[in-house]
Amino acid sequence: MGLFRHKASISAVSRQVEKSEDIKKRGTMVRAQVVDVIVKRNGYIVLAIYEDRWLGTQYSYKSELLTQQPAVHIGGEVIVYVDDVDANGRYYVDC
Numbered sequence: 001m002g003l004f005r006h007k008a009s010i011s012a013v014s015r016q017v018e019k020s021e022d023i024k025k026r027g028t029m030v031r032a033q034v035v036d037v038i039v040k041r042n043g044y045i046v047l048a049i050y051e052d053r054w055l056g057t058q059y060s061y062k063s064e065l066l067t068q069q070p071a072v073h074i075g076g077e078v079i080v081y082v083d084d085v086d087a088n089g090r091y092y093v094d095c
Contacts, residue, residue: 023092027081032061032093034076043067046095048078063093070095 032048046063061080063070072078072095083090 019090020092023083023090024081024094026085027083027092030080030082031077032059032080034072034074034078036074037070037072040065044070046070046072046078046093048080048093050080061091061093063095066095 030050032050034046034048036047038045038047043065045065048061048063050059050061051057052059063078079094081092081094
């Protein structure tokens with residue numbers, strides 16, 4: 001049973017990588033400002049905010065769980081790819 005779970009998790013990870021690559025290919029690139037880097041027991045999470053100056057709206061983005069310490073800091077910038085084609089709210093934070 002342990003092997004079955006392991007194989008399922010590998011396929012889930014590969015699907016997640018495919019989704020992120022798809023979003024990076026066809027998504028709109030925006031630069032968001034890092035507002036927090038959360039340290040978890042098993043990794044890091046980066047929180048960023050993008051402000052649309054034309055509309056006056058702010059969008060918040062949260063990265064996936066990162067296993068290595070990100071090279072960004074609070075006040076820095078990260079690139080966020082937003083999937084505008086499907087308009088289902090998917091995005092990818094590139095740390």
